[in-house]
Amino acid sequence: MPWKKVKLAFIANARKTTYNKRQKGLFKKVYELSTLCGVEACAIVYGPYEPQPKIWPSPQGVQTVLSKIQNNV
Amino acid sequence: MPWKKVKLAFIANARKTTYNKRQKGLFKKVYELSTLCGVEACAIVYGPYEPQPKIWPSPQGVQTVLSKIQNNV
DNA sequence: AGGTCTATTTTTAGTTA
DNA sequence: CTAACTAAAAATAGACC
Numbered sequence: 001m002p003w004k005k006v007k008l009a010f011i012a013n014a015r016k017t018t019y020n021k022r023q024k025g026l027f028k029k030v031y032e033l034s035t036l037c038g039v040e041a042c043a044i045v046y047g048p049y050e051p052q053p054k055i056w057p058s059p060q061g062v063q064t065v066l067s068k069i070q071n072n073v
Numbered sequence: 074m075p076w077k078k079v080k081l082a083f084i085a086n087a088r089k090t091t092y093n094k095r096q097k098g099l100f101k102k103v104y105e106l107s108t109l110c111g112v113e114a115c116a117i118v119y120g121p122y123e124p125q126p127k128i129w130p131s132p133q134g135v136q137t138v139l140s141k142i143q144n145n146v
Numbered sequence: 147a148g149g150t151c152t153a154t155t156t157t158t159a160g161t162t163a
Numbered sequence: 164c165t166a167a168c169t170a171a172a173a174a175t176a177g178a179c180c
Binding site: 091102 | 174175177
């Protein structure tokens, strides 16, 4: 990444800012994949800074996806 | 993106190759966020080309995350 | 079908406000 | 803390193999 190459490993000094940015970017990616290819996709992230998990596209959507998993996995 | 700016919308002519690449990239992003910030994260994608959903990091991991959702959402 | 290459877009770490 | 800016890294559409 910019300014210095961040090694891809557990970064102890990962900042909240970095987490926020990446999470935002991740959800955007999910949105892009879903929209671009018209596929069902969902993502759930448990940030260390928030008690509630971040869910995309919505808790309902995740539940829908999950119900399918129950039958397939 | 490269060669031409792909409009962010439902692309009827979205190719399987594009889907495969983006899915791969998405999972990588999830991995990066999870590893970099040490957070629990999962992603599920239902590709139109495969009957089984693609799950990250694992069905078990998703279940773990899901159990928490039940209580929070 | 999947891997590689390249040009270009997108993402993003750190800074600054 | 949130947001904008910047420059460098990463992702990626299409071509080619």
